[in-house]
Amino acid sequence: QRVFNDAAPNLRIIFYDAQGRVLQDTAGELPAGSDESARRDVRAAMRGSYGARWERGVGGGAVVLYSTIPVVKDGRITGLVGVVKSTAE
Numbered sequence: 001q002r003v004f005n006d007a008a009p010n011l012r013i014i015f016y017d018a019q020g021r022v023l024q025d026t027a028g029e030l031p032a033g034s035d036e037s038a039r040r041d042v043r044a045a046m047r048g049s050y051g052a053r054w055e056r057g058v059g060g061g062a063v064v065l066y067s068t069i070p071v072v073k074d075g076r077i078t079g080l081v082g083v084v085k086s087t088a089e
Helices: 003-007 041-046
Strands: 012-017 022-025 051-056 063-073 076-086
Touching: 041 051, 041 063, 041 076
Parallel strands: none
Antiparallel strands: 012 022, 012 076, 051 063, 063 076
């Protein structure tokens, strides 16, 4: 995690299993095992599509953008990868 944050300090990546549970969050905000399957972007990726959503950042100023895609191996979704970026950066 430290190496990733040093290389891309303003980019957050979340790795999920195929059921939408967090495996790793490079920002450390979501603990491993957290069920994020109800999130719109995660749900779409679990169905095999690109998923996106946005939220207001803390304080209501910036918007936080979430983009999530499925990881497919041998025609089967084996996990999901999400990228998170704030418009403040």
